[in-house]
Amino acid sequence: MEYIFIILGVLLIPLSIAAGLIWVERRLLSFWQDRLGPNRVGPFGLFQVIADTVKLFFKEDWIPPFSDKPVFVMAPGIVMITMLLTFSVIPFGPGFYVLDSNIGILFFLGNSSLGVYSIVLGGWASNNKYSLIGAMRASAQMLTYEVFMGLSLMGVVMLADSFSFYSIVQAQKNGWFIFPQFIGFLVFFIAALAETHRLPFDIPEAEGELVAGYHSEYSGMKFGMFFVGEYLGVTLMSAIITTLFFGGWLGPSFLPPVFWFLFKTFILICVFILLRASLPRPRYDQLMEFGWKILLPLALLNLLITGAILIFIK
Amino acid sequence: MFSILRTIWLIFLHIFHKPETIEYPEKKPYLPPRYRGRIVLTRDADHNERCVACNLCAVACPVDCISLQATEDETGRRYPEFFRINFSRCIFCGFCEEACPTYAIQLIPDFEMAEYDRQNMVYEKEHLLIEGEGKYHGYNFYQQAGVDMGVKGKGEGLNEELPVDVNDLMP
Amino acid sequence: MEVFFYIAAVIAIISTIMAISGRNAIHSLLFLILSLLAISVVFYLLDAPFIAALEVIIYAGAIMVLFIFVTMMLNIGLEEKQEKSWINPRMWIIPSILASILLVDLLLALKNMPTVVVGKQVILPKQVGISLFSTYLLAVEIAAILLMAGVIGAYHLGSQKKKVLHRFLEKK
Ligand code: SF4
Ligand code: SF4
Numbered sequence: 037m038e039y040i041f042i043i044l045g046v047l048l049i050p051l052s053i054a055a056g057l058i059w060v061e062r063r064l065l066s067f068w069q070d071r072l073g074p075n076r077v078g079p080f081g082l083f084q085v086i087a088d089t090v091k092l093f094f095k096e097d098w099i100p101p102f103s104d105k106p107v108f109v110m111a112p113g114i115v116m117i118t119m120l121l122t123f124s125v126i127p128f129g130p131g132f133y134v135l136d137s138n139i140g141i142l143f144f145l146g147n148s149s150l151g152v153y154s155i156v157l158g159g160w161a162s163n164n165k166y167s168l169i170g171a172m173r174a175s176a177q178m179l180t181y182e183v184f185m186g187l188s189l190m191g192v193v194m195l196a197d198s199f200s201f202y203s204i205v206q207a208q209k210n211g212w213f214i215f216p217q218f219i220g221f222l223v224f225f226i227a228a229l230a231e232t233h234r235l236p237f238d239i240p241e242a243e244g245e246l247v248a249g250y251h252s253e254y255s256g257m258k259f260g261m262f263f264v265g266e267y268l269g270v271t272l273m274s275a276i277i278t279t280l281f282f283g284g285w286l287g288p289s290f291l292p293p294v295f296w297f298l299f300k301t302f303i304l305i306c307v308f309i310l311l312r313a314s315l316p317r318p319r320y321d322q323l324m325e326f327g328w329k330i331l332l333p334l335a336l337l338n339l340l341i342t343g344a345i346l347i348f349i350k
Numbered sequence: 351m352f353s354i355l356r357t358i359w360l361i362f363l364h365i366f367h368k369p370e371t372i373e374y375p376e377k378k379p380y381l382p383p384r385y386r387g388r389i390v391l392t393r394d395a396d397h398n399e400r401c402v403a404c405n406l407c408a409v410a411c412p413v414d415c416i417s418l419q420a421t422e423d424e425t426g427r428r429y430p431e432f433f434r435i436n437f438s439r440c441i442f443c444g445f446c447e448e449a450c451p452t453y454a455i456q457l458i459p460d461f462e463m464a465e466y467d468r469q470n471m472v473y474e475k476e477h478l479l480i481e482g483e484g485k486y487h488g489y490n491f492y493q494q495a496g497v498d499m500g501v502k503g504k505g506e507g508l509n510e511e512l513p514v515d516v517n518d519l520m521p
Numbered sequence: 522m523e524v525f526f527y528i529a530a531v532i533a534i535i536s537t538i539m540a541i542s543g544r545n546a547i548h549s550l551l552f553l554i555l556s557l558l559a560i561s562v563v564f565y566l567l568d569a570p571f572i573a574a575l576e577v578i579i580y581a582g583a584i585m586v587l588f589i590f591v592t593m594m595l596n597i598g599l600e601e602k603q604e605k606s607w608i609n610p611r612m613w614i615i616p617s618i619l620a621s622i623l624l625v626d627l628l629l630a631l632k633n634m635p636t637v638v639v640g641k642q643v644i645l646p647k648q649v650g651i652s653l654f655s656t657y658l659l660a661v662e663i664a665a666i667l668l669m670a671g672v673i674g675a676y677h678l679g680s681q682k683k684k685v686l687h688r689f690l691e692k693k
Contacts, residue, residue: 068364072371138645142574149582156586160547160593168593175590179583199646314361
């Protein structure tokens with residue numbers, strides 16, 4: 037019984053955070069741009085989320101006749117499924133997790149690499165030039181950044197001596213991993229930005245040049261799924277950075293551990309939004325060059341040094 | 351690298367700035383008198399229509415949204431029979447005001463003219479014509495130039511010369 | 522547990538058949554991905570979680586994306602008529618006879634095999650790593666050299682000469 041509640045919690049907390057993020061992001065962005073943002077619907081504009089959802093549900097859900105229908109319908113679901121599945125291995129607090137898998141990090145990496153399909157297939161099935169270009173960019177970008185996303189995490193795995201998120205958090209009792217693994221954190225953070233194709237790395241959708249990239253043809257709730265999927269991705273990445281580098285639920289004990297976890301996650305989400313507010317989008321080849329020529333060597337170097345120091349100590 | 355961090359920090363500081371937004375329906379923004387908003391047709395001090403239906407505004411309009419038909423009253427004074435502006439096409443460029451020789455057509459600082467029905471955006475003369483003089487008080491075109499309309503004799507305007515007697519022009 | 526195994530196995534077989542017989546290239550690739558995922562579930566149920574995860578990350582996640590990428594680039598849509606005319610039913614006779622002989626062979630061999638109980642112990646990433654870098658060190662090194670050759674080759678193919686002149690000023 038309790039287990040069912042936990043599952044529901046793990047399912048609903050990220051979903052509601054992701055939905056709420058639509059409002060949070062618009063408000064925060066507008067503060068950073070000296071605007072007010074949505075503040076009309078309900079107190080502080082909080083009901084904007086509900087209004088948006090209602091709007092999305094009642095929009096015409098159009099499937100273009102020139103598209104590949106089954107793939108077109110399937111694509112937006114993939115991103116939601118993979119993101120939500122990954123939340124199952126993240127410990128929200130001691131005892132508040134669905135599954136303490138001993139391949140937790142690998143599970144996350146596998147799911148995030150499956151998430152690419154959502155964009156690639158969505159772009160391909162739309163049968164639209166811009167969508168296809170967006171899909172190609174997305175597949176190249178995400179494949180590239182996945183490589184050193186995995187590599188940058190290996191330092192943490194070495195320090196904690198485990199792939200399980202739960203034991204990684206427990207290994208941080210004596211200090212967060214961001215200090216010994218600062219380079220790893222940096223690389224992972226940049227890779228996370230690219231994986232969730234958030235600004236400044238939103239090259240697959242680049243509204244300035246590709247209309248909306250891979251989701252140009254999507255409307256109604258199918259677009260909404262891509263939209264929520266993006267915010268789920270932001271939440272997921274923040275939660276994972278919290279778990280791996282900022283000590284997860286660990287914190288002063290006057291507040292419950294779940295609070296500390298959500299608090300740190302929220303701060304990281306705000307950082308994601310801040311980056312969106314402040315940085316311009318790089319060009320596609322610049323992104324690739326940056327990935328292969330700077331981040332990959334950096335991740336490998338970090339791995340080598342961590343390994344060497346660990347061997348030296350033991 | 352440093353400049354990126356600096357950018358992020360500077361943007362972050364913006365959270366402490368006062369937002370520029372004016373919350374519109376509650377707080378009206380200040381509009382200067384020369385703001386180009388809704389178009390009106392004005393009358394002169396004698397309460398006569400200023401417009402002489404010269405069609406210059408219709409020609410000047412880049413989107414061709416003015417349409418009018420000239421006619422004359424019994425005294426021979428020209429005025430528009432109908433005067434129609436399609437505000438769904440108007441871009442509020444102010445060229446018509448610029449082109450008008452009589453200050454008849456004027457743009458005023460009012461922009462709240464949204465409609466549910468597109469057809470309602472077409473303003474006829476009775477919607478456009480106002481009772482007052484608009485931005486230019488005391489101006490009467492017939493005092494400056496033009497034919498005798500009971501305001502002044504022909505050629506007796508302020509900066510006008512008497513008409514030339516064509517019979518004198520023989521060499 | 523066994524039920525899950527059989528479900529996954531049946532899904533793997535069906536989706537592989539669909540992948541082979543499909544007419545739409547992308548749909549076939551999708552079925553192939555599904556079959557890889559099913560196989561990864563099979564691995565997981567056989568208590569090899571590490572291999573299962575790697576199967577998803579590397580095969581389903583990376584390599585199949587590249588396949589789809591290439592298919593998208595070449596715009597391979599429905600199978601062409603020409604291809605159909607090339608393959609006529611008579612061509613299947615000899616391969617299927619040979620394959621059925623192999624199948625009988627395999628079944629006989631399986632029948633005579635001593636049953637092995639799998640899943641006695643869960644094989645964790647650590648064990649895999651240790652055995653990779655001790656027992657199978659040579660194989661790992663050889664694979665690494667092979668990959669290095671691939672990287673160098675790709676670099677050579679992809680490298681461009683640095684241009685000094687603008688392309689309009691170049692002599693053809
Ligand atoms: S403001 Fe410009 S567009 Fe509007 S009626 Fe006058 S000339 Fe035409
Ligand atoms: S409004 Fe002015 S420009 Fe237009 S017809 Fe009348 S007098 Fe001429």
